[in-house]
Amino acid sequence: MIDCDVLKLSAATCEQFIVPSYAADEETHNLFMDAFIENNRLDGVSQVMGYHPDYLRIFMSTQHFLLREDGPLSHDYRQYIAIMAAARHHCTYLVEVHEQDFLFHGGDPEWLKGLDHAPRKLRDLYEINKLLAHQPWLITKEHMLKLLKSSEPWSLSELMHAIILLTHFHALCSFVFGCGISAEVDSQGGHTYVESVLTSTAPTSLSTCSSYTSTSPSDAITTTSSTTATTNTTGAASNGRSDVNSNGNCQVNGVESNVCVKALMEKMRQMQEAPSELKSAAERIKQFNMEGKNTAEIAVPNSKQSASKSEIVNKYLQDGDFAYTDFHTRTCTEVQTFCACDYSWEDHGFSLANRLYADIGHYLDDKYSTAANMTYYTMGDLREVDTSSFRRAIWNYIHIMYGICHDDYDYSELNQLLEIKLKAYIKTLTCYPERLKKKDFDGVMKGFQHSEKVHVNLMVMEARQQAELLYALRALNCYLT
Structure with a gap:
């Protein structure tokens, strides 16, 4: 039983000390309270x-x-699956959070000694966890059969719940690393609030609450109390960083970077005014394969995890070296391009997910559509901008890396809208999020507001989860039919 007075005290504490000042509108404030x-x-x-x-x-x-909420899996299983998923990307932030939640929900502390100490049923989930995180195109109906017919079998509803949890937390790792979210205050290495912070009336910024994490301390963001964030009338936030000149144009190394934003906006305007000729399905698939090969040639950072991170996550890993490999350089000829016209979320995945785990399809569909369609009609300091083509390019570019082809999309648009640095950033964040560093974040989308970069990270997270989930749902559908 929760003590009502404790609840009121918690809410009051949140109101006075915790809610950042940039949560100026009532909706955001209430969400933070919740x-x-x-x-x-x-x-x-x-x-x-x-x-x-x-x-x-x-x-x-x-x-x-x-x-x-009520569901097929017990609460300790849910938290442990979240830990297993986060460990694939060495995301200590999520591992530590859900280790605490696992214990809070009555989980056996022995399980936290490592995967070898977990029940056999959870250990059996390891192979599909590994494939979903890095090479989901390798998942087949045989993987589903193995789980559903093992000595400690998963039910269909349990397996659906587990798959969605795995994909959810794999994708959340991308967001955590992409936004540089660091340890919580009550976790190892977390921040400590001092009296001067709690009693100060100075505005609190987003950055003072979560600094950038990376593979080396030198890459961490340094923050000051003068950093603030404000919310504009459309709901988009600007981070108020000191690298904004008197004309309101963001600067990078002293160069007005809004030139990059205006160039991108001009490309989008030209594409809208003079759309390309309608290409045949065969031509679009050819473009898809060409763009996929180009993507495979983009190099990404190659960094190793620190010893401290390895100590935290290695106990949940059996083959930590298994990682993403470019779909378009695969050697397995049996793996074909995933054509969205043959199996899509809207026409196939949504109904299967909902049938095996009631209502989850509606939640996921709302999440995908909001991330993909959300807009404030802004880009940098420009207003009344239609960003739909840019947003769709990002979403479909992520799907390229997982071998998913949308035959209704003109892939020639990608090279017009996504510069090579942005492509490299998206690839790193999608496939190797643990390798991302602050300089990678700072080096792309120059002139964009901080909130707009966060929006791009949200799209990366959601497009990635949808890609993983489509492969799993298709394999499960093959098993059922």
Whole structure:
């Protein structure tokens, strides 16, 4: 039984000390209050997503449904699956958060000694966890059969719940690393609040609540109390960083970077005014394969995890060296391009997910559509901008890396809208998020508002989860039919 007075005290504490000042509108403020009351903290993920309250509301509802509401899996299993998923990308932030939640929900501390100490049923999930995280195109109906017919079998509904949890937390790793979210205050290495911070009336910024994490301390963001964030009338946030000149144009190394934004906007305008000729399905698939080969040639950082991270996550890994390999350089000829016209989320995946795990399809569909379609009609300091072509290019570019082809999309648009640095950033964040560093984040989308970069990271997260899930759902559908 929860003590009502404790609940009121927690809410009051959140109101006075925890809610950042950039949560100026009532909706965001209330969402932060809800997050604090549910999690006993205002976590870093919620704070960063607070730039986009419409999305944050749906994300919180979905994660609450997956982890807290009635469902096929017990609560300790749900938290342990989240740990297993986060460990694939060495995401110590999520591993530590869900280790605490695992114990809070009555989980056996012995399981946290490592995967070898977990029940056989959870250990059996390891192979599909590994493939979903890095090479989901290798998943077949045989993987589903093995889980459903093992000595400790999974039911169809349990397996669906587990798959969605795995894909959810794999993708969340990308967002955590992409936004540089660091350890919570009550976790090892977390921040410590000092009296001067708690009693100060100075505005609190997003950055003071969560600094950038990376593979080396030298890459961490340094923050000051003068850094603030404000919310504009459309709901988009600007981070108020000191690298804004008197004309309101962002500067990078002294160069006005809004030139990059204006160039991109001009390309989008030209494409809208003079759309390309309608190409045949065969031509579009040819373009898809060409873009995929180009993507495979993009180099990504190659960094190793620190010893401290390895100590935390290695106990949940059996083959930590297994990683993403470029789909378009695969040697397995049996793996074909995934054609969205043959199996799509809208026409196939949504109904199967909903049938095996009631209502989850609606939550996921809302989350995908909000991330993909959300817009404030802004780009940098420009207003009344139609960004739909840019957003769709990002979503479909992520699907290219997983071998998913949309035959209704003109892939020639990608090279017009996505510069090579942005492509490299998206590839790293999607496939190797643990390798991302602050300089990678700072080096792309120059002139964009911080909130707009966060929106791109949200799209990376959702497009990635959808890609993983499509492969799993298609394999499960093959088993059922």
